[in-house]
Amino acid sequence: MSFFKTTTAAVALGAGLLLxxxxxxxxxxxxxxxxxxSTSTAPSKIELHFSENLxxxxxxxxxxxxxxxxxxxSPMGVKANVSGSDDPKTMVITPAAPxxxxTYKVEWRAVSSDTHPVTGSLVFNVK
Incomplete structure (x- = not known):
């Protein structure tokens, strides 16, 4: 019985660490x-820096x-190119025009090696 309890505890601990x-x-x-x-002049590009490689x-x-x-x-889409950068943790959004x-909102979707998508947004102002 002691072996069963020890094994069960070890499996539970391992599963917890994995999760x-x-x-x-x-x-x-x-x-x-x-x-x-933030509020600033118009950026030529928007950079999003993540905790994991994308x-x-x-x-x-x-x-x-x-x-x-x-x-x-009056929301409207803005034509922009989305790309990576030399840093695999960074996403770059480059507007097609200044x-x-x-007020602007970036709605992003980030996927790392675990393949689970994470979404979010950020808002900034251009003066």
């Missing part, structure tokens, strides 16, 4: 340029203008 390791493998947004909630073919982002002077709450004054 916690898998949970830590999900990419998390560490920082961005521009930063969440799987580029499954990761991506959309750039949306959510507010513009004279037209509040961004105009307004």
């Amino acid at each position: 916690s390791a898998m949970a830590q493998a999900h990419p998390k947004l560490v920082s961005s340029t521009p930063a969440e909630g 799987t580029a073919q499954f990761s991506g982002a959309k750039l949306i203008m959510t507010d513009m002077p004279g037209m509040p709450n 961004l105009t004054t307004g």
Whole structure:
């Protein structure tokens, strides 16, 4: 009976460690340029920095203008190219044209080696 209890405890501990390791493998947004909630001049590119290496073919982002002077709450997609960078933990969004004054939202999807997608968004303002 003691062997059974020891084996059960070892299996439970191993499963717990495996699950916690898998949970830590999900990419998390560490920082961005521009930063969440910031106001600045129009960036030529937007960089999202994650905690894990990204799987580029499954990761991506959309750039949306959510507010513009004279037209509040009028979301519209902004044409942009999404790519990786020399740093495999970084996603780069490059607008096709310079961004105009307004509020922008980046909706992102990040996938790392564990293949579980993580989604999120950030908002910044252009003056």
